[in-house]
Amino acid sequence: MPVVTVSCYIRDLLNGIQPPGDTGITGPLLAQITPYDPDETGVARVYVWAATGPESRLAFPRNTGSNTPAAWKQIRHDMKIFLTWFDDTDTDPDVDVNFPLLIDFVMDVLRTSKNSVQVTDPETGQVSNLVDVGENMTYEYVPPMSLEDQRYLRFDCLITAPVLELFQA
Numbered sequence: 533m534p535v536v537t538v539s540c541y542i543r544d545l546l547n548g549i550q551p552p553g554d555t556g557i558t559g560p561l562l563a564q565i566t567p568y569d570p571d572e573t574g575v576a577r578v579y580v581w582a583a584t585g586p587e588s589r590l591a592f593p594r595n596t597g598s599n600t601p602a603a604w605k606q607i608r609h610d611m612k613i614f615l616t617w618f619d620d621t622d623t624d625p626d627v628d629v630n631f632p633l634l635i636d637f638v639m640d641v642l643r644t645s646k647n648s649v650q651v652t653d654p655e656t657g658q659v660s661n662l663v664d665v666g667e668n669m670t671y672e673y674v675p676p677m678s679l680e681d682q683r684y685l686r687f688d689c690l691i692t693a694p695v696l697e698l699f700q701a
Contacts, residue, residue, distance in 0.1 A: 642666035660699035
């Protein structure tokens, strides 16, 4: 199914990547589809969410059942990539640049990903092609929020990255 395919591809692209040393993150990022609630562990995380996805037919014939010819369809997935991270404002001398560096790093991984890439749905085995990963992105870097003990700040960012999926159906 297309939502599963594109969500898993983006999750797997970002899961386990090691941000550069200047970010202050010592371990690899953990990318997930379903977020923790609440996420107050202090680990840098990436959450991948397929928010909307208009689908349209590019050509005929339409698939009328199993083993019938099918033409191309497309879905433009509006992928939402949420970054969250906690940093100690008392002991981290680079607190002003760490999270912006993380945003830049994640966006660079997206913009340099393979284009196009053929993917297989993990549930159905349906093959599709993902195009334009990281070609058009926006980010929304919201002000940090203070946590209960006032030493740690929670940093959040939303990256919107549309992905075009082409498949036969």
